[in-house]
Amino acid sequence: MGDAGFELLHELAFEARASALNEMRRQVSEILARTRLRTEDIESIVLALNEACMNIIQHAYRGDSCKPIRLCIEPHGDEVHFELLDCAPPIDLAQVRGRAFEELRPGGLGVRFIAELMQDVRYCHRTESAGNCLRMTWKRRPATQDQ
C-alpha cells in the first residue's frame, strides 16, 4: 500500500445536473478522507473535479440534463487517478482552454483551476462509445520543511 492510503477503484455515477454536484463533492470527500491525504489536498481535488463536472454540464451537455456522468477514482501510491466520462457529442478539444488569470472577467476559470490543481490533465474522445473522457492525475507534492 502506498502513502495515499488504500488502493481501490471507486466509481460514482450521477446525472448531469447542477443540483447533483453537492452530493458528488460529498461522496468524493468521503472516499478521499479514507486515504491519508491532507484536508487541504482533498479540498483542492474536490474543487478540480467539481469544475470538470461543471464543464461537462455547461459545455458538453449544454445545460442540466438527466444524462450520465461517470467518475472513477483510483488512489495509487502517492497519486490519485481520476477519469470522468460523459455521453455528450464530441467536444472540440482545441477549444478547451482557460483564460489567463490576469484577465479580470467572469468565465474561463474552471479549466485554469483544473490545470493548476491537477498535475496531469488529458481530454480525449471516448473510443468505446460516444462521449468525452477527461483523465486527471493528482500527485502528492514533496513536503517542504515547514510541513
Place this chain on the structure above:
Amino acid sequence: MDIIIHQHPGISIAALRGEVDLSTSACARSAILDCLIAGTPLLVDLSEVTYIDSSGIASLVEGFRMARDKQLTFGLLAVSEPVLRVLQLARLDQVFPMYADLDAYQASR
C-alpha cells in the same frame, strides 16, 4: 445557500451563507448586481461561505467590474478560509478589496 442583505448607513452588506456553486451562484450574482444597479456601495460578507467554485467567483468578478464601472465601492468582508484559498488560486486575493469586518472597512475610509 442563503443571502441576507443588511442596510448600513452609506453601504449595503450582502451576507452569503453556505455553498456557492453552479446551482446557487445565479442567486448570488442577482443579489450582488441588484444592489449595485440600485447605486448602492456593497460589501459581500463571505464569513459563512463553506464552499465556492468558479461560478461563484465569476459572480464576485461581475460585481467588482460593475462597481468599478459605476464608481461604487465593492469589497469582500470576513472572507472564510475556503473562499480565500480559491481567491488565491484565481490570483484575485490582490484584486478584491478585503476587510476583516465592518469596523475595518470604516477605518479604511
